[in-house]
Amino acid sequence: MNQDIERILITEEEIDGIVTKMAGEISRDYEGKNLLLLGILKGSVVFMGELMKRVSIPVQIDFMKVSSYGSGTKSSGVIDILLDIRRKDIDKCDILIVEDIIDSGKTLSYLVKYLKQKGAKSVKTCTMLDKPSRREVDFHSDYVGCEIPDLFVVGYGLDYNENYRALPYVGVLKEEIYR
Ligand code: IMP
Ligand code: MG
Numbered sequence: 001m002n003q004d005i006e007r008i009l010i011t012e013e014e015i016d017g018i019v020t021k022m023a024g025e026i027s028r029d030y031e032g033k034n035l036l037l038l039g040i041l042k043g044s045v046v047f048m049g050e051l052m053k054r055v056s057i058p059v060q061i062d063f064m065k066v067s068s069y070g071s072g073t074k075s076s077g078v079i080d081i082l083l084d085i086r087r088k089d090i091d092k093c094d095i096l097i098v099e100d101i102i103d104s105g106k107t108l109s110y111l112v113k114y115l116k117q118k119g120a121k122s123v124k125t126c127t128m129l130d131k132p133s134r135r136e137v138d139f140h141s142d143y144v145g146c147e148i149p150d151l152f153v154v155g156y157g158l159d160y161n162e163n164y165r166a167l168p169y170v171g172v173l174k175e176e177i178y179r
Contacts, residue, residue, distance in 0.1 A: 002164065005171035009153055010146060012168045015128075018145040019047070022126065023054030025143065026096065031057055034121065036093040038085065040107070041065040042165065043100030046157035047128040047145075051098065062087065068107045079110045085118075094122045096143075100157045101129040105139030128156065129170065152178065 001008065010018075026035070035055070039048040041063050052059060065083035087093065095115055102108055108125050115123045126143035133150050148170075154160050155167030160178060164171075 006174045008169045010170040019050045027056040033094040035059045036095050037061045039063045039098045043157045044098045048098050091119045095120045097125045099127040102127050103134045104136040109139040
């Protein structure tokens with residue numbers, strides 16, 4: 001285990017089961033639709049890659065990059081679009097936003113409104129992790145891999161100051177690292 005990790009919260013094997021189950025539900029729900037998985041960079045990349053492999057219906061992918069965190073562990077609440085989606089056929093797309101984790105809920109509630117305004121045929125959300133106790137706006141994700149308590153976690157795409165994204169598990173970061 002990485003020396004900066006206090007403990008593993010979700011193991012590789014557990015994640016594997018969660019992602020396979022979510023992909024099954026999505027494949028069933030989006031049968032006959034124009035599924036576009038829209039990953040939010042960079043945190044969603046690992047989840048996105050694993051999820052898309054397991055989706056059994058035709059799927060396209062795209063990415064957006066937003067910044068909601070200045071740096072470190074606190075949300076600034078201001079959502080900046082750093083990389084936008086540019087598609088002429090957005091009115092034909094059933095967009096499923098793919099996120100790593102929901103905290104305050106501000107990023108996803110903003111993005112759902114933004115993409116509907118842009119004319120997407122439908123917009124739903126899918127997150128690997130959810131910290132419901134941290135919510136600052138009323139927001140519920142359509143697909144949730146795992147609800148977790150109010151802990152700062154890294155790995156499986158999630159970072160602290162750009163580090164630890166490549167860890168294959170979700171781990172709790174030692175407090176001394178971000179204090
Ligand atoms: P929200 O807008 O507050 O819901 O912010 C969600 C974003 O905050 C996620 O996409 C992550 O980038 C980041 N985030 C929230 N909690 C954590 C965490 O525990 N570890 C790493 N990143 C986190
Ligand atoms: Mg993120």
